Amino acid sequence: xNYIGLGSxxxxxxxxxxxxxxxxxxxxxxxxEAGSTVLEAARAHGIDIPHxxxxxxxxxxxACRVCLVEVEKNGRKQITTSCTYPVGEGLVVRTNTExxxxxxxxxxxxxxxxxxxxxxxxxxxxxxxxEPGLERGxxxxxxxxxxxxIRVCRELMGHEAIGFINRGAERIPETPxxxxxxxxxxxxxxxxxxxxxxxxxxxxxxxxISSWHKEEGLAECxxxxxxxxxxxxxxxxxxxxxDLEISDILDLCPECRREKEIKTLNVVEDR
Ligand code: SF4
Ligand code: FES
Numbered sequence: 001x002n003y004i005g006l007g008s009x010x011x012x013x014x015x016x017x018x019x020x021x022x023x024x025x026x027x028x029x030x031x032x033e034a035g036s037t038v039l040e041a042a043r044a045h046g047i048d049i050p051h052x053x054x055x056x057x058x059x060x061x062x063a064c065r066v067c068l069v070e071v072e073k074n075g076r077k078q079i080t081t082s083c084t085y086p087v088g089e090g091l092v093v094r095t096n097t098e099x100x101x102x103x104x105x106x107x108x109x110x111x112x113x114x115x116x117x118x119x120x121x122x123x124x125x126x127x128x129x130x131e132p133g134l135e136r137g138x139x140x141x142x143x144x145x146x147x148x149x150i151r152v153c154r155e156l157m158g159h160e161a162i163g164f165i166n167r168g169a170e171r172i173p174e175t176p177x178x179x180x181x182x183x184x185x186x187x188x189x190x191x192x193x194x195x196x197x198x199x200x201x202x203x204x205x206x207x208x209i210s211s212w213h214k215e216e217g218l219a220e221c222x223x224x225x226x227x228x229x230x231x232x233x234x235x236x237x238x239x240x241x242x243d244l245e246i247s248d249i250l251d252l253c254p255e256c257r258r259e260k261e262i263k264t265l266n267v268v269e270d271r
Contacts, residue, residue: 023091038082038093039067049095050104050124052111052195053146054083058155061147065107066124070094079103105130115142118196139169143198149173149190159183162190162212175212184209186216186230203227221253223260228253 019034025047032041037060042049052064062084069082072092079100082093094100105128112125121144124130145164150173153159161184165174175181186207191199202208207216207230218227219234238247249257 021087021089021091023087023089023093025093026095032087034087036087038069038071038085038087038091041087042082042093042095047095049082051083052120052124052144053148055148055152055193058148058151060084061151063146064111064144066104066111068100068103068107070097070100101128104128111144114139114144115196115198116140117142118144118198120195141172141198142196143172144196145171145173146195147173148193148195149199152189152193153184157185157187157189159185161185173211178213180213180215184212184214184216185233185236186214187233188230219251221256222248222251223256224253226253226255 020031021034023030023032023038023041025038025042025045028045028047030041030045032044036044039049039051039054039060040056043056049067049069051067053061054067060083062081065081067082068079069085070077070079070093071085072094073088073090082095108121108124108128109130111121112130115121147164150162150164153161161181162173162175164171165176165178166172175184186201186209188201188207188209190212191201191209199209199211202210203218205218205227207218208214216230216232219229219231220226221228234250238250241247241250249260252260
């Protein structure tokens with residue numbers, strides 16, 4: 001089994017911030033920050049480009065290919081992923097030509113065959129006129145291999161609980177050796193960002209994330225006794241925030257925390 005990471009932990013594009021270049025998107029001349037990507041530049045100017053594997057807080061990965069656009073540089077045109085293509089002086093971008101829409105439609109068809117039940121993909125398929133009834137792929141397991149789960153775990157949580165295993169059609173995010181990885185604190189950030197719902201988090205007396213073979217105890221609220229947060233995650237948060245001296249608030253569930261805040265506000269107002 002090959003366990004494959006996703007490259008660098010932090011974004012670094014090596015371009016001085018605040019350096020501005022001029023580009024044209026859909027016949028509109030725009031001033032954009034050098035070092036940004038076409039997708040970031042478009043979003044900054046309210047130009048919509050569909051995307052599934054991009055998140056502003058994470059390193060671009062270019063996996064889903066839904067964000068395809070046409071770029072023209074020095075007279076040469078190509079269709080490419082806008083989330084990974086850097087802007088440059090004089091770049092011309094077209095986001096909605098017939099060719100671009102056809103390329104996106106093809107990509108969306110492939111994604112639909114992998115995740116036929118996913119609402120986000122079904123919505124895109126509707127929008128782009130992808131024929132329903134397309135063959136379910138052999139790999140129709142609901143995961144589109146976008147890598148968001150792996151990147152959020154590594155880049156924002158600072159853990160390496162999951163990674164891609166295998167290659168080709170067998171490639172899938174998993175834990176090493178398909179076992180519970182103690183590095184996973186069951187934060188659920190992966191499930192929150194997953195565009196297809198492949199990762200299910202079930203909270204009861206424990207938190208279960210079956211995709212990662214994980215079952216983690218939930219800590220009890222100090223006031224009401226309700227189980228509300230994965231115990232090891234809570235411990236980590238308390239460690240990281242210990243200088244703020246708020247650990248007694250962190251021991252409360254969200255409802256009890258709100259009640260405590262309201263009581264504190266009332267006391268202040270009554271003075
Ligand atoms: S599990 Fe979800 S977030 Fe992770 S690669 Fe698959 S589709 Fe993307
Ligand atoms: S958003 Fe660009 S390839 Fe997925």
